[in-house]
Every structure is written in C-alpha cells, then in structure tokens.
Amino acid sequence: MEFEDKQLFAEHIEEPVLEFGHGQTTDHPKDGLFLYGPRRQNAGVSALRVGVIGTPSGLSLFRDWANEIMGRIQIPPPGPRDKEVRLHLSAFPGLQEAFGISLDPDAFTECEINEKRLETVTRIVNQHEAVSKAADIYVDRVRNHAKNEEQPIDIWIFVVPEFIFERCRRQSRRQGLALEVGEFIKSQKAKFDAPLFAGALDVEGEQVFEDIPDFHRHIKAKLLDLNYTSQLVRETTLKPENFLNLAGHPTRRTQDRATIAWNFCSSLFYKTQADPPWKIANMRPGVCYVGLVFKVLPDHEQGHACCAAQMFLSEGDGVVFRGAVGPWKTEDKTFHLSADAANKLMRMVLETYKDKHGQFPSELFIHGRTSFRNDEWDAFCEAAPPETNIVGVRIRSTTGEMKLFRDGDYPCLRGTALILDERNAYLWSSGFAPRIGTYIGPETPNPLFVTILKSSNDAPEMRTVLQDILGLTKINYNSCNYNDGRPVTIQFADKVGDILIMGSAKNAVRQPFKFYI
Template identity: 30%
Template structure:
C-alpha cells in the first residue's frame, strides 16, 4: 500500500488564489469580477408572510455589511467574519430587495392550509400558494432569484415527522413521493427564475440553536450570487501544462413511485466550474444486483449531448473527459462512451468509479486522518479521505467519524494520485457551502440533488441546464 497526503487544491479568485473560498472572496474578490457577463446589481424577489418578509429585509440589511465572527471562536479560519455583500466588498455587487419585489402571503391563507387534515393535501395547497406568487414575480418583476420564506408553523405542517419534508401520496393503490421543496422547484422551473427556500426561523437571530450569523451569511449569499448567474465565485487552479478537460457525472434516480423507471442523469462541469444538467432516457435494472445500467446507445447519446452543450458554452471540445460514476462501469457503457468521445475527436477519456468505502485508516492521537490522505491499494483501487481533519481549520469540523471514498480507476491516462487530487478539487466546487471539506466531487454529490428535483418533471417538460435551478 502506498500512502501519501495530497495538498489542498487551490482556488482562483479575481486578484489572487487561496485554498479557502471565504478567505479568497474576502481578500481577492469573486473570480468573475472582471467579466462583463456577470451582474453587478442582483435583484431578489421575496415571498412569505409579512413577518417573514420583514425578517428577510432585516437579514439582507445585515448581509450588506461586515458580520463579525462569533465571540470566543477557537478556530479562527473556520469561523471567519463575513465580508459584507456590496459593491466594495469581495462580491463586488449590490443586493436589491424591496416591497415592490416581494409578494405577501396572508396569514389566513397559511392558517387554512394548516387546517387541512391530510398532509399530502396540505403540501399540494402550499405548493399552489407559493407557485402563484412565484409566477407573478417571474412574469411581472425584474428579479434574478426568488427567495421563498417558509413560516415555522407552515413548515411543520408540510414536513414529515422525520423532518425531511417528504410524504407518500396514494395513487391507484401505489405511492408516490411528495416533497414540498423538490416539487415547488420543479413546478417553477419553466418560469426561468432560480429559487432559494429558507425557513423563517433561520432568519430570526433571536432564536436559539442557530448557526452563527457570519457562517450563515457566507453560505446564503454565495448561493444567491451563483444562482443569479451567469457568475463564478471561484475557479479551480489548473496546471498550465495540462490540456483542457471537463468532468462528467453519471447518476441514476428513481421515479416518484419508485417502481420501474430509472433515468440516467449526466452532469457536466467545464473547466470554469459551470454545471450543465442533462436528462437521459429510462434504463434497465440488472436482475442480479439491482444496479441500473446504460445500454451502449444510451451511453453514446448521453455523452454526445453533454459534450455538445460544452461546445456551445466554450466554442470548442475539451481535450480530455473524465467520467465519474457511483457504480462499476459495464463493458456496454464503456463502449458507448468511448465511441461518443472518439466520434467527437476527444483525445483522452478516463473512467473512474467513486463510492463509499468500509475500510478505515487510523492516525495517532484523537483526530481522524487528514483530509487529502490518499492510500493506493493497488493499480486500480485507492482510498481518499475527502473529509477528515483539516490543517487549515486546525480541527476536524465534522460530527461523525469520517468515511473515506474508494476510487476505482477503470481506465485512465493519468496517475491514481492525479485522479485523487482532481476529485479532491471537485469537492470544493459546491456553491451551496463555503466550508471546503465536502465529501463527494460536485459531479456526483450535486447530481444526486438534481435527481431529487428531476423526478418531479414530466417527460414533456424541458429541464433547465444550469445547476443554479437545482441547488
């Protein structure tokens, strides 16, 4: 076994580089500050009760200025002050929110929904209420992102007892998943405005048990900035000697009734970090191990469509494509993907399976192995701790014992160490979280969330290709 530690991948910002998104934005500004396509004025629509909208307005006012780190924080690099969201700070943009850009929901309408006996009917009524107001703002106001604030009493009424907001709906003797957040985002997708859903309690600083305001502002404002699009808060550092490449994640999701329909999903991230979402066709499930698999034709069509979207965005094809999957590649899949790359004259195609591992490594002392610990077991199998103790944070920022991911290299022109470093970098490309120790590469971690919403779209619906609509 070969053991090494991979250094934390660096991120590029407007005027410098750093390993930490928060420190990089504060010191050097978001990556795309010099690009003319980005928005310097971001208009936010808001939906909620009058009390919710007041909380949202106060929250935006707070976010426009510096927010101090919590008092007594021991790990100063983990608990950084928020730089403020304004034209003179690292974001280089202004947030605009006002009564003209908001829609108030009457308390009596919320109370009527809460009184509905069946939980599924309450969820459907809440979706209809919020969608009506989303549609008005999208069609009649100049907004870039719409924030839906959920009052706590309504949240409790439409969430499950387990707190996952999920419920089964009886349909002809079967059951279908019904989830407020997923269904609302899917239903609103055709309106072309990304949504940000947030509980009112998260905006109320007087409530106990809340995340500190600075950390909350970092995550909330970065997500809004990315969703306002086309914007890139940061970019992965690329070796100048390496050819252009892109990463493609292939995942599968079940239909809402969880019966026979499994649909392939490709999520492609170009070298700028742009996520492009594509929906494939229904796939067969192996009777032996219940694993969904693509046919050669499906694999060919999926990668061809993904790379054509890349070409439209960057006006060229990449020299290299690395394909991530959470299950083993079949010969048919490899043949179809290879054939598509060959027809488009892609020079190199790498195939890597990324999955959880039951193996563990131990480190002297009380802390888990460092993030970036890499153990090459043999020529094709390796372990990577994408979560673990972080030297920069001077602690392990998780709650549970970290589990490494297993990398199975089916075919690659690059070394196992390079593949691991690439995947470690892709764990930092999730703009929903500015803490940089994500477990899965964005190609797979976010693809799962995309599938959660994609299952609510009809076959005749056209999915948005920008990742901001699924966050």
C-alpha cells in the same frame, strides 16, 4: 480488502487552490473573497433585482436580514471551552465587500401571502394535496409576476414559516393537527407514504400525485419551466431569537450569523451571476467531469428509473442533463443504461461542451457509484470523438472498513491517500485541515474508495484522479465551506435526482445546475 502482504505508504495529495479576482489564488473561499473578490468582477455595483415571497412577518424578517448582510458580521466570541482561536470561523465583511454585489430592500419586489391560508392548506388530510397547494401559493406569485409585470427578477427568495418545514416534507407525520378536508374526497382517509401510480384516482387534478410531497422539491421542479433560480430560507434562520421555546431558548440551533451570511451570499452570487465566484486554479485545459445520477421513479413499474448526468467544469457552472427513463435497475440492484440510452446521453453532454468551448474535451471523467457494463461503456466511447479520452471512475463512500490516525489518536490529514495499485486507492477527502486548525466532523473520518474502472485511451495516473476529486470537493457554490467530504459530481446526485423524478420536472432536458439547489 486484502492487501496480500503488500507494504503500503500513506501519501499526501496537496490541498487544491482556488482562483479569485485579479487572478489571485488561495485555498479558502472566504479568504479569497475577502482579499480579492469573486473571480469575475462587475464593472459597476448595482443592486440585485430580488423578488421576495412570504408572510408579512417573513417579509419583514428578510428585509432586516438584507440590511444586516450589507454590513460586517462578527463571529461569536470564544466560549469557555475554546482553547485557541477558531480558525474555521470567519467574520463576514459585507455582501458588497466580499462579492461585489448589493441589495436594496426598498427596491425588492415583495409578494405577501396570507399566513392563515397557508397554514390551513398544510393541514389538508391528503399530504400530496397539502404540499402541492402550499407550494402553489408561492409559485403562483412567480407565475403572476412573469405574466403581468415587465420588471425582470434575478432571483426569487421564498421565506418559509417553520410549520412548512415541519409539515411539508415527505417524512412529516403531522400528528396532533386538526386536519382539513381537501378536494380529493375519495382519498381523504388514505395514508400516502409514497406517490400513487398514475391514474389511481379518477378525479381532476390527479397530476398532484406525480410529485413527491416535499415542499422544497415542488418549488425547484415547478420553477424549472419558469426559468428562475430561487433560494428557500426559513424564518427561524433569519432571526432565531424571535422563535423561543418554553425555556426561553431558540427552537432550533443554527450556525453563527457570520457563517450563515457567507453561505447565503455565496449561493446568492452563484444563482444571479454569469460565472461562479471562484474556480479550481491550475486545472488542466479541456477537462470535463460528469456525475451519473439514477433515481427510481415511484410511479412506474419496479426497476424503472430516470438517468441524468451532471457536467462540471473547472471554470464554469454545472449543467444537468435529463436522460432516458427506462428499466435501468438490474437484478444485482445496480443501475446500467442500455447502449442506445448511454450513447444519446453522452452525445448530449459532449455537444453542450463543444457549444461552450468550440471543441470537444480532451478528457472526460465519468464519476459514478457503480461499475459499467461492457455495452454501456462501449456506447459512451462510441459517442466521443477520438481526441477525447473517456475515463470511468467509481467513487464509493466507506463506513469503517479503513481507519487511519495521526499521532495515534487524531484524525489524519485531509488529502491523505493510500494508493493500492494503478487502479485503486483510498482518499481521505475529510480530515484535519491545518488551514482551519480542525477537522469538522462527528467521528474519525472515513475515506472514499476510488477505482479507475476503464478508459478509452491511456488511463491517467491515480494521483491525478485523486487530485481532481479533491479539487471537486471545493466547488460547492451553495455554501462557502473550506471543502465538502465528497466531490460535487457525487455530492448532489441524490438531490438532483429527487427533483428530476418529480412530475413537474418531466419537461426538463438540460438546465444549469444552479436551478436545482
């Protein structure tokens, strides 16, 4: 970008603070939970009602892990190369101490699956069939429990052997395996790198090919209809020292035990409680953020895509809305809704907000990766009442077009901004954070390029938009990190879209965000 000899000055957007129990605030989720607990405390601590599905060894590993996270987990001692205390690591105080919830392994609803059968189906020649059958071995346990048992379950834990991770992803090669013949005889020799077109096979059960062969996506998509949240965890994560290579080292590197516990328990709380463990503090009232998601459907004609919106509030859970499917991919390879589809999607978002708050939002920010066509934007605005200011913001990741250093050689501070004009700015949402004494990243951080595209009323100040974006990097409840590099409206767009285009998710209309992660 050319700056036309304009003199630019770096500004610093202050680190957003978060609110925890008793109305207390701090900028780090781990500090807030350790000192004050989650934002809304339970009156009495009772054990979560947990369903666990896994092989006999997997069930045993998870019971041990549940007992471990009920107690304190220390961070590893400093290594020989560590000159100072590693501030980005925090000891885990225990599930009840940090989150006010507990686990009772003796009360788990355990569903044992046959490891040999699971291993066999993952070797079926047709990978679509292999992944679908592997996922059904797990999901059928959930279906049977929902049908035959009265005991409610707060969350289902799927303990996954490593061969599932290795064989049941879209990019899995499965080389060197003794493959098994499955039910789709006509297609045993075919290689499926992408889902087939609907109706391509004249056999029963061809709906298998409506889903991308990815175990995680299968689980999440199939559980949408069952209305259960879930958490997938690999056996090698639970106890890496049990899985060694020929040299006697763990087969995969994992984070330290305390960090794993923080992340797992944050997700566990988020997926089982009515309110998230923290919120953005001091947020303007009546503000709503919507991230637009477009994902091309692999089993439709070229250019057809599924559109969805992710709505996030500072004080509550996110909601995912599945919009219309249509030819949204244009000749310039960007995505744009028709006026009718844009209007219907925005009405759905606004009505949901009103149902929750009793009134429409005063500000609604639409975050996307591309611009909006005039007819698309007009439809968004027509769906909103006059008191709601609709603001379109484009957030684009950059790769080296702008570099900024501190003291000549060091990454700049997180929150550094170069405001080019009233509509455009660079924001370093990743960078050196004094609170944790480091920059967590593989290379010099690249900024986000932020553009205020349009607004139905007065456009907000750029600093306000940047402050909001920085705050939205701190509400990823699926982990307990100090921050993410992108706002949650953009961070999970691809993951949500990947699940929405699954055939198993075609009936989903609006669901809490926690069901998708």
